[in-house]
Amino acid sequence: MIEYRNLRVAVLGGGSVGSQVTALLLEHADELAARAGAGLEVVGVAVRDLDAPRDTDIPKELLTTDAESLIVGADIVIELIGGLEPARTWILKALHSGADVITANKALLAHHGAELFEEAAQVGAQLYYEAAVAGAIPIIRPLRDSLAGDRVQRILGIVNGTTNFILDRMDVTGDSFDNALAEATRLGFAEADPTADIEGYDAAQKAALLASLAFHTRVPLDAVHREGITTVTADQVVAARKAGYVVKLLAICERVLNADGGIDGVSARVHPALVPLTHPLAAVHGGNNAVFVEAEAAGSLMFYGAGAGGLETASAVLGDVVSAARRHVIGGPGVAESTHADLPILPISRVLTRYQITLTVVDEPGVLATIAAVFSDHGVSVEAVNQTVGAVIEGVPSATLITVSHEATDESLAATVAALADNSVVREVVSVLRVEGL
Numbered sequence: 078m079i080e081y082r083n084l085r086v087a088v089l090g091g092g093s094v095g096s097q098v099t100a101l102l103l104e105h106a107d108e109l110a111a112r113a114g115a116g117l118e119v120v121g122v123a124v125r126d127l128d129a130p131r132d133t134d135i136p137k138e139l140l141t142t143d144a145e146s147l148i149v150g151a152d153i154v155i156e157l158i159g160g161l162e163p164a165r166t167w168i169l170k171a172l173h174s175g176a177d178v179i180t181a182n183k184a185l186l187a188h189h190g191a192e193l194f195e196e197a198a199q200v201g202a203q204l205y206y207e208a209a210v211a212g213a214i215p216i217i218r219p220l221r222d223s224l225a226g227d228r229v230q231r232i233l234g235i236v237n238g239t240t241n242f243i244l245d246r247m248d249v250t251g252d253s254f255d256n257a258l259a260e261a262t263r264l265g266f267a268e269a270d271p272t273a274d275i276e277g278y279d280a281a282q283k284a285a286l287l288a289s290l291a292f293h294t295r296v297p298l299d300a301v302h303r304e305g306i307t308t309v310t311a312d313q314v315v316a317a318r319k320a321g322y323v324v325k326l327l328a329i330c331e332r333v334l335n336a337d338g339g340i341d342g343v344s345a346r347v348h349p350a351l352v353p354l355t356h357p358l359a360a361v362h363g364g365n366n367a368v369f370v371e372a373e374a375a376g377s378l379m380f381y382g383a384g385a386g387g388l389e390t391a392s393a394v395l396g397d398v399v400s401a402a403r404r405h406v407i408g409g410p411g412v413a414e415s416t417h418a419d420l421p422i423l424p425i426s427r428v429l430t431r432y433q434i435t436l437t438v439v440d441e442p443g444v445l446a447t448i449a450a451v452f453s454d455h456g457v458s459v460e461a462v463n464q465t466v467g468a469v470i471e472g473v474p475s476a477t478l479i480t481v482s483h484e485a486t487d488e489s490l491a492a493t494v495a496a497l498a499d500n501s502v503v504r505e506v507v508s509v510l511r512v513e514g515l
């Protein structure tokens with residue numbers, strides 16, 4: 078029988094993830110000790126209410142409402158209470174007292190990551206956060222370690238399960254937005270306030286974390302362009318499928334190149350987009366997540382799986398716990414946040430994208446030429462046009478035009494849409510969606 082040194086593990090929060098993490102730490106103690114090279118002794122689970130019902134049976138003697146005492150003397154602190162405070166203060170306290178910290182808290186890292194990573198570097202501790210992005214899917218460690226020798230060019234991610242579930246339901250079963258959201262809430266994907274999901278705040282937090290890691294540049298949350306899915310209509314979802322696309326809420330992090338191929342900077346954005354049905358991300362259904370990474374040497378990589386769920390997310394947390402324990406056994410400082418590239422962060426207006434623009438126009442000779450001129454006046458070239466005959470309105474026939482542009486800056490595409498809306502041959506701009514993954 079091998080005698081392991083014991084490491085003291087404090088769990089903060091006994092909710093969906095915290096209760097599953099605690100159960101796995103207790104049930105798999107021997108296996109985890111063998112893998113980590115140290116025993117992982119759960120010294121306590123900090124909760125708000127000692128008598129609240131929990132998803133797993135946590136021995137009563139482990140529960141405490143005194144989180145601060147639990148933190149002092151712990152070797153590893155696992156923060157699973159969520160929110161900004163007291164999570165921030167408790168993590169700073171834990172790092173300061175020499176503990177490695179594991180968190181699943183994307184909101185906290187997106188708002189206060191700089192302060193927390195700096196504190197960790199100063200004291201030589203490690204701040205792990207695999208569970209904070211795309212739940213169970215390994216993506217933080219692949220970006221930090223496996224791809225550390227490569228250059229990531231672009232990330233296209235479905236990183237919010239709630240919005241993917243809603244859009245998938247609207248597409249596959251024709252369900253309404255509200256019904257699908259209610260179901261996502263029932264299944265436990267949605268945040269307590271689902272505004273964070275449907276308005277893209279949750280995905281923007283994850284995009285900030287992914288972009289920072291991928292480009293070795295600290296990308297603050299307020300630099301992430303954010304649009305949610307509340308403006309996506311059932312008609313757009315149906316029309317998308319007819320045209321060979323599916324609507325997805327994407328988190329896109331990319332290097333922005335200049336005309337000579339040099340790097341001007343990086344950008345991070347979250348918005349609904351049309352994804353071709355042939356793209357691997359189009360096959361990500363339900364509440365699943367997937368992160369599609371394009372790297373210079375590795376080419377395209379796809380990381381797919383459960384982006385939420387107490388047990389699934391606990392898997393990512395436990396992986397971090399074993400890593401932290403191994404570091405304690407080996408000794409030495411943790412790996413610091415890598416921000417050496419410090420690239421400029423550019424607004425969405427500078428990124429290259431494509432728009433699909435659906436217009437109702439008057440159906441008269443010369444209209445197509447007029448529309449084409451608006452595009453070319455803005456330096457935008459049209460890749461495809463599909464015209465269908467529409468209704469006769471006040472004696473004038475109309476037509477529906479679906480145009481897909483070639484790549485152009487978001488700024489020139491937005492200006493094209495504004496000019497089209499003002500043009501007398503255009504009755505209505507019916508839909509504007511970016512197209513990604515072509």
Ligand SMILES: NC(=O)c1ccc[n+]([C@@H]2O[C@H](COP(=O)([O-])OP(=O)(O)OC[C@H]3O[C@@H](n4cnc5c(N)ncnc54)[C@H](O)[C@@H]3O)[C@@H](O)[C@H]2O)c1
Nearest residue numbers: 090091092093094095124125157158159181182385386390
């Ligand atoms: N549930 C998921 O699928 C999932 C996936 C990825 C990341 N996360 C992240 O994991 C973290 C935990 O999420 P969850 O789903 O377990 O949330 P949860 O609401 O189920 O659990 C949080 C628990 O912390 C407790 N808590 C809050 N403030 C406290 C305090 N001051 N003292 C003691 N206890 C306190 C709450 O009472 C609750 O029981 C969050 O940061 C969340 O964003 C969750």
Ligand SMILES: N[C@@H](CCO)C(=O)O
Nearest residue numbers: 237238239266268385
């Ligand atoms: N509300 C989040 C949970 C996981 O972070 C989602 O829907 O993906």
Ligand code: NA
Nearest residue numbers: 207210212214
């Ligand atoms: Na993850």
